[in-house]
């Protein structure tokens with residue numbers, strides 16, 4: 001098999017014999033803590049009994065039927081996501097199998113909605129005679145990752161996009177990041193940032209050319225970055241001003257990762273399209289694009305011209321439903337919230353102790369310890385140096401080799417993203433090990 005994003009000659013996967021909770025047991029007798037929750041896919045931990053039981057039961061009746069038929073778990077999951085996500089529950093949900101596919105569906109659905117809105121429902125006259133007849137542009141941000149399919153990669157500022165260039169899909173424009181050390185705007189100058197976006201939208205053709213803005217509410221793959229206070233709310237208002245759709249990608253931040261079911265809830269925003277993936281299906285590939293009432297209504301009369309095999313897989317839906325129940329019944333959202341407060345205090349002490357830590361950032365059980373270069377303005381890894389070996393990779397190797405803690409690090413810092421079932425005792429041990437790795441970092 002080809003390993004994702006890797007030179008294959010170095011591929012040496014560790015053979016696994018069993019997984020349980022936060023732990024991976026290897027064939028050669030090691031017990032490894034998964035500090036990345038299987039790339040944020042197993043928020044409820046490996047082999048949660050409630051989910052396994054739901055899957056076993058579901059396999060007795062329906063594993064998969066097409067959407068010409070209704071299977072109870074799929075229908076219930078759509079209803080649950082529509083009511084749990086912010087805004088009116090009268091939404092419609094499109095199911096697929098990966099975050100990238102959900103991003104594709106969100107972009108495609110958003111464009112079709114605009115097409116319905118401007119071309120089919122009104123006597124639409126474009127601003128300029130030669131203009132494309134309906135809005136198609138999506139504005140996303142440089143520090144972002146939305147997946148490896150064509151449109152999703154084209155919407156991603158992440159250097160992984162470079163593997164696709166120059167053949168990226170047209171119709172994507174990048175905006176500056178919300179804040180943080182790499183943004184041209186000071187974290188505090190939300191007004192400047194929003195004013196620049198307003199200018200950008202106008203220059204890109206305004207409402208007659210731009211469909212919407214696509215963002216991760218808290219940036220994930222590009223080095224966990226929280227939005228500055230007020231930014232997301234102002235961005236939502238800006239979308240409303242230009243009649244653009246606000247498309248929010250919660251593939252990584254959804255399913256309780258940040259201490260709320262959706263990161264959106266921390267900021268009181270209501271997206272027009274909300275994207276989910278990763279932990280949604282627990283142990284099954286399951287992702288969703290949740291369309292607001294206004295968008296889904298436009299498909300009552302007009303075509304939703306999108307689809308794929310296995311959409312709404314009943315077994316995966318049963319796993320997702322049980323996983324959502326587990327989040328609430330095991331009080332994992334509250335646990336993630338309180339662990340986040342405690343982790344921040346511990347990390348602040350670690351940051352004060354180690355000069356190579358530039359800053360820490362996170363919320364709930366979604367944290368990174370950012371490693372500095374010579375100064376804050378010269379981080380150890382520039383955004384454009386993703387594929388070079390660096391100190392972060394050495395620290396991550398040290399954690400795996402010496403402490404049996406797995407936290408892959410092709411990123412800007414040390415990721416602390418454990419399953420939400422992590423205990424205080426386990427977390428305390430992990431933070432001690434990270435402290436040790438930072439002490440050793442001069443030698444590794």
Ligand SMILES: Cc1ncc(COP(=O)(O)O)c(C=O)c1O
Pocket residue numbers: 097098099100101103145146147148216220221249250251252277278
């Ligand atoms: C925010 C975000 N969106 C989309 C994706 C793509 O998800 P998938 O790998 O399931 O296609 C990712 C993956 O890391 C992600 O972090």
